[in-house]
Amino acid sequence: MSLFGEVPQATPVAVFKLSNDFKEDPNPKKVNLGVGAYRTDEGQPWVLPVVKKVEKIIVEDNSLNHEYLPILGLPEFRSSASKIALGEDSPAIQENRVGAVQCLGGTGALKMGAEFLRRWYNGNDNTKTPVYVSAPTWENHNAVFANAGFEDVRPYKYWDAEKRGLDLDGFLGDLESAPKHSIFVLHACAHNPTGTDPTHVEWMQVAEVMKRRKLFVFFDSAYQGFASGCLDKDAWAVRYFVTQGFEMFCAQSFSKNFGLYNERVGNLTIVARDSDNLKRVLSQMEKIVRVTWSNPPSQGARLVAITLNTPELFAEWLTAGSGTPGTHTTHTADRHSFTGLNPKQVQYMIKERSIYLMASGRINMCGLTTKNIDYVAESIHETVVNVQ
Amino acid sequence: MALLKSSKIISTVGVHPPLGVLSIRASSWWSEVQMGPPDPILGVSEAYKRDTNPKKMNLGVGAYRDDQGKPYVLSCVRKAEAQIAAKKLDKEYLAIGGLGDFTKACAKLALGDDNEVIKSGRNITVQTISGTGSLRIGANFLSRFHTEARDVYLPKPSWGNHTPIFRDAGMQLKAYTYYDPKTCGFDFQGALNDISKIPEKSVIMLHACAHNPTGVDPRPEQWKEIANLVKKRNLLVFFDMAYQGFASGDIDRDAWAVRYFIEQGHNIVLSQSFAKNMGLYGERVGGFTVVCKDAEEAKRVESQLKILIRPIYSNPPMNGARIAATILNTPDLYKEWLGEVHGMANRIITMRELLVANLKKEGSTQNWQHVIDQIGMFCFTGLKPEQVARLTKEFSVYMTKDGRISMAGVTSGNVGYLAQGIHAVTK
Numbered sequence: 001m002s003l004f005g006e007v008p009q010a011t012p013v014a015v016f017k018l019s020n021d022f023k024e025d026p027n028p029k030k031v032n033l034g035v036g037a038y039r040t041d042e043g044q045p046w047v048l049p050v051v052k053k054v055e056k057i058i059v060e061d062n063s064l065n066h067e068y069l070p071i072l073g074l075p076e077f078r079s080s081a082s083k084i085a086l087g088e089d090s091p092a093i094q095e096n097r098v099g100a101v102q103c104l105g106g107t108g109a110l111k112m113g114a115e116f117l118r119r120w121y122n123g124n125d126n127t128k129t130p131v132y133v134s135a136p137t138w139e140n141h142n143a144v145f146a147n148a149g150f151e152d153v154r155p156y157k158y159w160d161a162e163k164r165g166l167d168l169d170g171f172l173g174d175l176e177s178a179p180k181h182s183i184f185v186l187h188a189c190a191h192n193p194t195g196t197d198p199t200h201v202e203w204m205q206v207a208e209v210m211k212r213r214k215l216f217v218f219f220d221s222a223y224q225g226f227a228s229g230c231l232d233k234d235a236w237a238v239r240y241f242v243t244q245g246f247e248m249f250c251a252q253s254f255s256k257n258f259g260l261y262n263e264r265v266g267n268l269t270i271v272a273r274d275s276d277n278l279k280r281v282l283s284q285m286e287k288i289v290r291v292t293w294s295n296p297p298s299q300g301a302r303l304v305a306i307t308l309n310t311p312e313l314f315a316e317w318l319t320a321g322s323g324t325p326g327t328h329t330t331h332t333a334d335r336h337s338f339t340g341l342n343p344k345q346v347q348y349m350i351k352e353r354s355i356y357l358m359a360s361g362r363i364n365m366c367g368l369t370t371k372n373i374d375y376v377a378e379s380i381h382e383t384v385v386n387v388q
Numbered sequence: 389m390a391l392l393k394s395s396k397i398i399s400t401v402g403v404h405p406p407l408g409v410l411s412i413r414a415s416s417w418w419s420e421v422q423m424g425p426p427d428p429i430l431g432v433s434e435a436y437k438r439d440t441n442p443k444k445m446n447l448g449v450g451a452y453r454d455d456q457g458k459p460y461v462l463s464c465v466r467k468a469e470a471q472i473a474a475k476k477l478d479k480e481y482l483a484i485g486g487l488g489d490f491t492k493a494c495a496k497l498a499l500g501d502d503n504e505v506i507k508s509g510r511n512i513t514v515q516t517i518s519g520t521g522s523l524r525i526g527a528n529f530l531s532r533f534h535t536e537a538r539d540v541y542l543p544k545p546s547w548g549n550h551t552p553i554f555r556d557a558g559m560q561l562k563a564y565t566y567y568d569p570k571t572c573g574f575d576f577q578g579a580l581n582d583i584s585k586i587p588e589k590s591v592i593m594l595h596a597c598a599h600n601p602t603g604v605d606p607r608p609e610q611w612k613e614i615a616n617l618v619k620k621r622n623l624l625v626f627f628d629m630a631y632q633g634f635a636s637g638d639i640d641r642d643a644w645a646v647r648y649f650i651e652q653g654h655n656i657v658l659s660q661s662f663a664k665n666m667g668l669y670g671e672r673v674g675g676f677t678v679v680c681k682d683a684e685e686a687k688r689v690e691s692q693l694k695i696l697i698r699p700i701y702s703n704p705p706m707n708g709a710r711i712a713a714t715i716l717n718t719p720d721l722y723k724e725w726l727g728e729v730h731g732m733a734n735r736i737i738t739m740r741e742l743l744v745a746n747l748k749k750e751g752s753t754q755n756w757q758h759v760i761d762q763i764g765m766f767c768f769t770g771l772k773p774e775q776v777a778r779l780t781k782e783f784s785v786y787m788t789k790d791g792r793i794s795m796a797g798v799t800s801g802n803v804g805y806l807a808q809g810i811h812a813v814t815k
Binding site: 007008009010011012037044045046047051052055056059065066067068069070071103104105107108111120121122123124140143144146147148216247255259260261262263264272273274277279280281283284286287290291292293294295296297298299300 | 415416417418419420421422423424427430449451459461465469470473476478479480481482517518519520521524533549552553556663667668669670671672685687688689691692694695696698699700701702703704705706707708
């Protein structure tokens with residue numbers, strides 16, 4: 001008799017299973033358009049030259065060691081990461097009301113923010129406070145908030161499948177009808193999975209409703225620098241909301257824009273009313289961190305901090321920030337794209353053409369190269385012709 | 389003032405927010421958030437940092453120091469790092485369960501290369517965020533799937549962070565007698581008495597070696613009786629092994645209890661940390677193992693562990709796991725590592741002896757034998773809170789209120805001063 005005799009087999013996490021199936025596929029023409037990780041034109045993972053440089057600096061610096069970081073993380077990482085999101089000259093930073101928690105990737109930052117909100121946002125028990133995530137959204141958003149104890153995670157209208165763009169009226173409508181104090185998870189840029197972002201004017205409308213209806217702003221910023229190729233442009237929405245006086249969270253990931261996926265580098269930026277509120281918030285964040293991972297991993301944060309705080313390295317990172325080695329420096333295509341393929345068509349693509357993409361029809365543009373783009377295009381054509 | 393600031397913002401952005409924004413600025417979402425108390429263990433280091441006394445000593449957190457009081461980066465770690473750097477590996481996401489080369493080696497280290505459990509594939513070992521992350525995943529797993537019992541029995545005392553971790557995961561905390569303050573040793577009979585009353589199927593936490601905070605470990609014969617009793621009571625055993633190698637200096641000796649329990653048929657769950665024994669503290673290297681009935685069950689359990697991990701941090705950090713895997717899987721690095729762990733453990737044993745010798749020299753008539761008998765990084769001095777407070781205030785010696793000192797913070801250069809201080813507050 002086993003204590004775990006009744007443990008059911010869980011369905012595997014879709015995006016990682018997709019990568020696994022891709023790995024095992026013997027077809028030489030196979031293409032992985034699944035997980036959102038950057039690829040070179042040869043379809044290879046790419047480590048930024050500046051990252052290699054800084055890694056070398058770290059390995060050769062004998063004065064560095066592997067001691068514990070503080071609970072909230074490496075101070076110079078936290079502050080420079082927040083500056084990246086809010087801007088060097090952010091009034092909120094100057095007013096000492098911006099703090100941060102170094103976390104394990106964007107997921108970890110969302111997790112910490114969610115755990116804090118459940119305990120402290122609107123009274124001491126926010127299990128019933130509605131959390132709104134876009135329809136569609138990154139599939140892990142639901143699980144992060146549900147596992148943090150939120151019982152009511154709901155969709156807000158976002159993607160208009162018919163017109164293949166933002167359903168602004170639906171979005172604003174859901175904001176108007178959401179119970180007061182509801183939490184909204186907003187994608188700062190390069191919406192995952194649709195690749196469609198509100199315009200500035202549309203963001204201003206969203207902000208107006210959120211302010212009036214006292215809704216909580218929780219930005220997810222996983223692609224800063226990747227959407228337009230420009231850090232400041234990609235942070236426009238986040239910064240606009242700050243100027244509008246919101247107290248808010250912004251979960252930042254450095255997985256993509258630094259290519260540091262497996263080092264788990266994230267930052268939860270907190271904008272509070274004033275430094276006193278901020279201090280108390282951070283003290284409670286420490287308690288949550290302590291029962292989850294005690295203190296965060298040092299390597300990735302160190303790498304990012306050194307890069308952001310060293311002018312020549314920062315400049316080098318900015319130019320690499322578009323992601324493409326040696327080619328153009330602006331990048332108009334959004335990272336993800338919604339093909340509009342239906343689930344049956346997606347299955348056909350995978351089974352018949354060895355082209356791996358998410359069941360939603362989402363593709364990662366970075367998986368396309370000059371070498372496979374014709375094959376992918378032909379395959380999409382064949383698929384829509386043969387499968388309805 | 390506030391008005392001036394917001395007009396500056398208005399002119400910068402070029403938008404005129406309605407006047408209502410000023411009243412929103414007055415209140416905060418967080419007005420009711422209380423100031424959290426400092427962490428009892430990590431808070432000690434922070435207080436130490438603020439102290440300006442040149443003779444100050446940090447005997448709080450359990451991080452190893454060399455005889456100059458400096459952090460020690462193991463030579464095998466530096467070599468492994470150089471090897472890794474030369475390989476120019478990519479930074480692709482690890483699997484949710486972590487680096488395979490690491491998790492396999494991690495399980496072998498704990499259970500022994502030839503362990504039947506590993507050979508039959510009936511363990512699942514996932515990479516975790518060091519010991520804390522491992523305990524948390526374990527707690528979450530038990531909370532979700534061990535529905536027959538909600539209670540976790542910790543030894544009295546236990547690591548301060550055990551309680552909040554299990555509580556936050558939804559488990560209830562209880563205790564069994566462990567430490568005998570009269571002898572500063574193991575209260576074996578007391579432990580057996582309490583364990584015999586634990587309701588069936590409850591979870592019992594056992595420190596595999598180098599008990600934290602007391603440094604008091606059961607002897608092998610005592611472990612045997614505990615294993616027997618735990619089986620009779622049908623308890624689920626959760627081993628916390630944060631100091632393998634650090635207690636006796638011998639990897640296999642320190643894992644003896646874990647291996648014995650498994651041999652006796654206990655399907656344990658196990659947390660491992662490489663923070664101390666590889667000095668990889670800030671890299672967050674750990675493992676969580678569930679010993680299952682068979683390989684099929686292990687697969688089911690693995691799938692559920694992944695479901696638990698994904699909404700917390702998606703997948704674990706590479707750097708430390710890669711270093712640990714390189715060391716564990718490269719024979720000469722592994723050999724070097726064993727030597728270095730042995731060296732660290734030995735230095736601590738020497739400091740224990742020196743402390744007692746110095747206390748005698750100071751003229752102390754107290755019985756300090758327990759300082760030598762206790763094992764691992766920590767020593768439960770027996771000091772009372774008032775004595776601890778005096779030691780901190782008058783001598784700038786920082787330690788936790790329970791009288792626990794980290795022997796790793798003691799050096800041949802400061803052991804005399806420490807003895808002076810302890811004697812002064814206990815005479």
